[in-house]
Structures are given as structure tokens and as C-alpha cells.
Amino acid sequence: MAENLIDEIKRRQLELLRHQRLYHADDAPEISDETYDQLARELEGLEARLEPTHPLKRQSPLGKVGSNPRSGFATVAHERPMLSLANIAGQASVNQFGERLASQLELKGSQAQGLRYAVDLKFDGLALSLRYRAGRLVMAATRGDGTLGEDVTANVEAARIVPLQVNENNSLGNEFEVRGEVFMARSDFKQLNADQQARGEKTFANPRNAAAGTMRQLDSSIAALRPLRFFAYALLGGSPGTAQQLSTHSQQLDALKRAGFPVCDIRCAEASIDQVIAFIDRAETARSDLDFDIDGVVVKLESLTLQEQLGYLARTPRFAVAYKWPSEQAMTRLVAIECQVGRTGAVTPVARLEPVRVGGVLVTNATLHNEGEIARKDLWLGDTVWVRRAGDVIPEVVAAVPELRPKDAQRFVMPRHCPVCKGVLERPAEEAVWRCVSGFSCSAQRVQALLHFAHRRAMNIEGLGDRLAEQLVERGMVRHLADLYKLTEVDLLKVDRMGLKLARKLLDEIANSRTAGLARFIFGLGIRHVGEKTAKDLALFFGSFDALRKASLEQLTQAPDVGPVVAQSILGFLSTPALLAELDLLLECVNLQNSASQQAEGVAVNGPPSLFFGKTVVLTGELQSYSREQAQAIIESLGGRVTGSVSKRTDFVLAGQNAGSKLDKANSLGVTVIDEESFLGALKPTERDNELFNKL
Ligand SMILES: [Zn+2]
Numbered sequence: 001m002a003e004n005l006i007d008e009i010k011r012r013q014l015e016l017l018r019h020q021r022l023y024h025a026d027d028a029p030e031i032s033d034e035t036y037d038q039l040a041r042e043l044e045g046l047e048a049r050l051e052p053t054h055p056l057k058r059q060s061p062l063g064k065v066g067s068n069p070r071s072g073f074a075t076v077a078h079e080r081p082m083l084s085l086a087n088i089a090g091q092a093s094v095n096q097f098g099e100r101l102a103s104q105l106e107l108k109g110s111q112a113q114g115l116r117y118a119v120d121l122k123f124d125g126l127a128l129s130l131r132y133r134a135g136r137l138v139m140a141a142t143r144g145d146g147t148l149g150e151d152v153t154a155n156v157e158a159a160r161i162v163p164l165q166v167n168e169n170n171s172l173g174n175e176f177e178v179r180g181e182v183f184m185a186r187s188d189f190k191q192l193n194a195d196q197q198a199r200g201e202k203t204f205a206n207p208r209n210a211a212a213g214t215m216r217q218l219d220s221s222i223a224a225l226r227p228l229r230f231f232a233y234a235l236l237g238g239s240p241g242t243a244q245q246l247s248t249h250s251q252q253l254d255a256l257k258r259a260g261f262p263v264c265d266i267r268c269a270e271a272s273i274d275q276v277i278a279f280i281d282r283a284e285t286a287r288s289d290l291d292f293d294i295d296g297v298v299v300k301l302e303s304l305t306l307q308e309q310l311g312y313l314a315r316t317p318r319f320a321v322a323y324k325w326p327s328e329q330a331m332t333r334l335v336a337i338e339c340q341v342g343r344t345g346a347v348t349p350v351a352r353l354e355p356v357r358v359g360g361v362l363v364t365n366a367t368l369h370n371e372g373e374i375a376r377k378d379l380w381l382g383d384t385v386w387v388r389r390a391g392d393v394i395p396e397v398v399a400a401v402p403e404l405r406p407k408d409a410q411r412f413v414m415p416r417h418c419p420v421c422k423g424v425l426e427r428p429a430e431e432a433v434w435r436c437v438s439g440f441s442c443s444a445q446r447v448q449a450l451l452h453f454a455h456r457r458a459m460n461i462e463g464l465g466d467r468l469a470e471q472l473v474e475r476g477m478v479r480h481l482a483d484l485y486k487l488t489e490v491d492l493l494k495v496d497r498m499g500l501k502l503a504r505k506l507l508d509e510i511a512n513s514r515t516a517g518l519a520r521f522i523f524g525l526g527i528r529h530v531g532e533k534t535a536k537d538l539a540l541f542f543g544s545f546d547a548l549r550k551a552s553l554e555q556l557t558q559a560p561d562v563g564p565v566v567a568q569s570i571l572g573f574l575s576t577p578a579l580l581a582e583l584d585l586l587l588e589c590v591n592l593q594n595s596a597s598q599q600a601e602g603v604a605v606n607g608p609p610s611l612f613f614g615k616t617v618v619l620t621g622e623l624q625s626y627s628r629e630q631a632q633a634i635i636e637s638l639g640g641r642v643t644g645s646v647s648k649r650t651d652f653v654l655a656g657q658n659a660g661s662k663l664d665k666a667n668s669l670g671v672t673v674i675d676e677e678s679f680l681g682a683l684k685p686t687e688r689d690n691e692l693f694n695k696l
Helices: 001-024 035-048 091-104 110-112 154-160 185-200 206-215 220-225 249-258 272-291 304-310 373-376 443-453 466-474 481-486 500-513 517-526 531-542 545-550 553-559 563-573 576-587 595-600 628-637 663-668 676-686 690-696
Strands: 075-077 085-086 118-122 126-133 135-140 148-150 174-182 228-237 267-271 294-301 320-324 329-341 347-358 361-367 384-388 397-400 617-621 641-643 651-655 672-674
Touching: 001 035, 001 118, 035 320, 035 329, 035 373, 035 553, 085 091, 091 110, 091 272, 091 294, 091 320, 091 443, 091 672, 110 185, 118 228, 118 272, 154 206, 174 206, 185 206, 185 249, 206 228, 249 267, 249 304, 249 443, 267 272, 272 531, 294 672, 329 397, 329 443, 329 500, 347 384, 361 397, 443 466, 443 481, 443 517, 443 617, 466 563, 481 500, 481 576, 517 531, 531 545, 563 576, 595 628, 617 663, 628 641, 663 672
Parallel strands: 085 320, 617 641, 617 651, 651 672
Antiparallel strands: 075 148, 118 267, 118 294, 126 135, 126 174, 174 228, 294 320, 329 347, 329 384, 347 361, 384 397
């Protein structure tokens, strides 16, 4: 046999052993579960090439479920081994599982279809075995290596996560074993880490490590203080006569719940294979919204009799499998931190990572938000870091692993000059973010401003994407936003990958945007704190850009939802000479008076402004002529705004019959109250009510 194969196997066995120890005994894994599985599979492949009797096979770490118990705890032999489950993934594998069971039970056709399953969430914590005698907890043990675990009874008692004594009137019997998972809720974990940090103590990479680390503390006063939780997921044993009444897994869980054990309610009982698959889909969608981590689901046969009949393989039961999703957290290396300049000049540090698969997606970058966050997480260049990506959330760097920090790792220093224009960065004392204050003369900000201006919800210039915006700015074709409207075919054809057809289409889009309307224009300017909704409100309230431009701070704050911060931001924008120059150039290019576009924005354009124009209205009680939705639509079409609660900012309260507390509040605040008759009267001069009503 090749000498190097033996060496390779020895090397890999040691490596795997080390990771097993890190995971199970030290609660400080260095690699993700997926990477571990990959290493294990590779080793398995190599060991398969050995003679069956080869001594290396006997000493293989493969198949040793957990780890040797950590010294310091008494060792407990499990009455029944704590097995692990075979892992499956993908919808087809669920069907295969069902088919395999049917064939092993020699069931065909409708009998096979009739098999029923229980599906439980697979909690990401530390597995525990709890033994009860005469209804009293007598032993709590970790899984350990599956045969021998650690006695953590004192910690479980201190943590108060399970009943220490169950009342006699239960269906569990006198002697039984409960298995379940001790874990930490995500919200509790966050708080714990914040507290640990405030005390200058070690923080945890994830809730699993925090829960496992707590359960393995020799001082049980720590478990008493930390926010641990527990879900029971299996019942074993049980005295004859009582437990026999329970014939399915789900009935067992119900009985555990009745006896006072925490059981997760998100589960599925008596399910067909199709229902199992549907449940898995739902659970995967809900996964990131749960307050605790799960890494999959457990699918098992409901019938305890059939479970018994199928029995066990060497290390796994035949009647159950773990359906696993890709891990939401993985370890990788922080290669560099680069700074990006946004539209408002905000400089955001971004982590460049050694590519790693997280949540099934290859991740190479993660935002670090700001300088303070890097300091808080103590991230150094070259560090090994945990990266998390849950659901559709942008990947984030959770924590560094300081134990693995290389000697040449370097602290990150936030630059004091813009990485793009070399201008000075400033940071107001109360803010976390550094900003390049060069404004439009910073090409990074010009590119972002251009993209924002052209955005679908702003001026809606289709085809003006990242690459094009960068080139237009880099080539000096767009020094001011208004230059966009001076572009010619000849200009555009100088741009990479631009053909005549595309250039013409783009010029059409740009020309059309001239009449995009006031609200889109205001939003497109990219004034800080002025989002799409505020821009619409401002357009409705002021009616013209000129009116907005002349508005005082006081007038601005009278607009709906505009507080002092937003108002100051608008005033600041409108009093910055460079921005005003931009604005004047732009205003020459766009036509904000265009009625067609304003109609599309819902602005009243015919005749004098209505009674409701720019006003805030609250509806209460019942109207005879219109439903509440219809009345709201009418008021909004007349340039008014309907809100839910009465405040000093409310201009009118429209009170129908049986008006309640809102009317009282309006009276106490001195807000003008109008009844239905006045409302209808106010509509009449516009002669629009019928027309509007027909549209509803
Ligand atoms: Zn800059």
C-alpha cells in the first residue's frame, strides 16, 4: 500500500480529531459544519481504500459521534446510546427516505402512501439526556461521544430550564428519559454578548457556542445567570401501562408538554411525504425570522411500533433523518478592509473576505458599517472571522477569532482622506460615520448622485446603470447632473460597449425624464433624509419647486412628516452654494410644470387648490355617502393626506356618525372638525366627486 496514502490518512485523522475536540469539548469550532462534513467525507473516501482490518481504520475518528468528555465533569454512561441521524438534503432525498422506509417495511401502493411522519425543527444547541426516577430529575448528561457523556445535572438544575419534578398525574410513567436541546435565543444571545463586552469578558461567536459553553461551566452559578432555554424532542422508556398509551412520536411530545416540558410548537404531526416537504419549505422561509437558530428539521416515522420494527443501523436509527440546510455561519479570513464612498459622502468600510460559502451562497464581501463597529468587534486585517448570512440579509462579519490571529495581523486604521478624491473626511461628534465633504467634486459621489437621480423611483432613466455612470463621470462627460441632458449620440458612442441603438434609446429615456414630475425630481436630488415618500409629501404640500426653495424652517416643518432633522437637511442642501449651482443648471433642463406627470403623481392641477390641498385629515365615524376608503382616496386625490391619529398637526377631522375618541381629541386640541355635509360641500366646486367615485 502506498506509503503516502497512509501518511495522508494519519494526517487527516489528526486534523479531524482536532476539529471534533474544538467543536464538542472546547465550544470553539474553527470551521463550519459544512467544511467539517466535507473533511469527513474526504477521509471516509481515503479510508475506504484501506484493508478492512487495517489498524488505522480502528482508530479513525469517523463515526465517533461526539467527543471525549471534558475533564472536570463526572462521566456518565448513557442507558441508551445517543445516536446521530443520517443527513439528507434536497426534496428528492425526502421522497427517497419515504420509499426506503416503505420498502424496508414491505409496504406497497396505498399502504406505503399511508405512512405518516412527524417533523420537528432541528435546534442548533447542545443535546441533553435527562433521566427521571419517581418523577424527579436524577441525571442530566451531554451527548459526549454518544456512549459516555458529561454529568451536567447541577447546571441543568441551576438553569431551571426543565421541570425538576413532574407531578404524578402524567402519562410519562415513573421512570423515563427525555432528550432535547439546550440553546440560547438570538435576542438573549445578543444581550449576553453586549453584557460580556461591557464587562470586558469573552464574547461568543454564535448562540450555540454560548449555550454549550455555559452548560459546560463547572461553576453552576453561571448557568443560573445566563438565559438558557430548552426544547424537548424525544421521550424514551416510560413505565409500562402508562407510556403504552402513547403510540406516536407526536403523542409523546404532547405528553411531555402536558407534563411541563418546553416543546416547540412549530412542528408537524401525522404528515404525508408531501406535507413533510411543504413543512420543510415553510420552515426554511421562516428560519431567519425565528428567535432561535435551527439548521434543519428532523423527519421521523410517527408510529412507535414501526420505529421499533425498523430498528437501528450501527450508529443511526433507520426511522429518522436530519434534513439539513446550508449553514448560515462560516469561518473565513479577513483579507482587507476597503472604504467605499456613498452618495452622501459617507465612507463605509467593507470587508474583503477569502471566498466562503454561507447559507448556500459564495460570499466575498461584507459590510462593516463604520469605524466604531470594527473597533467594537476588534477586527484585525488577517484575522479569521465568522461570517453570517441569514435569509436575504446582507452578509455580516459577526466576530473575530482572536485565538487564531496571525502574528502579522494589523489593526485597521480609518483613513482621514477620501479614498477617491483625496478630500478631507469629517465626522460630526455625535455621528458614527466619516464623510467626504467634497460633494459633487468627488467623483465617487458624482457617480452615486447620478445613479440616484436616474433611479427607477426618481427620474426613471432606464439603462443608466453602474458601469455607464462610472464611465460618464470618469470621462468627464458628466461634471454636473445637468450635463446628462447635454449628452449627444457622438458622446455616448465613445463609451465602452455602446451601440447606436442603445445610445438612441438612452437619449430618449433621458429626454423623457425631463417631465418626470416634481416629486420624482425632489427625490432624485438625493437630499439626506428625503426619501421617496417625503419627496411626494413635499411635492404635494408645496406644489412647486420654487415654493419649496423659498420655504423657511417653520414652513418646512408644517409639511406632513417633516421634522426638524429633515427640514434642516433640506435647508442645508438649499443653502450650499455648490449644490445650488447644480440645481440651477438642472432646473433649466427639466419641466416640473408638466400637468400630465403631475396628474400621475396625484396632484390636483385643475383650478384653485381644494380645501384639502396640502392638509392633514383624520377620518372618524361612518359617512353615509362614501366608505372610509373612498373618502380617503378622494381627499388624497385633492392633494390632502389622511392619517390615523389626531395630533396638533392635524388640519381637519372629518367626523361621520358614531364618531369616537378621535373626535373628543380633536375638540380638546382645538382641531377644526367638519361633518359629512361640509365635506360634500367642499367637494362640489371641483365637480370631481362623481368622476372619482366611478374610478374607485
Ligand atoms: Zn471624495
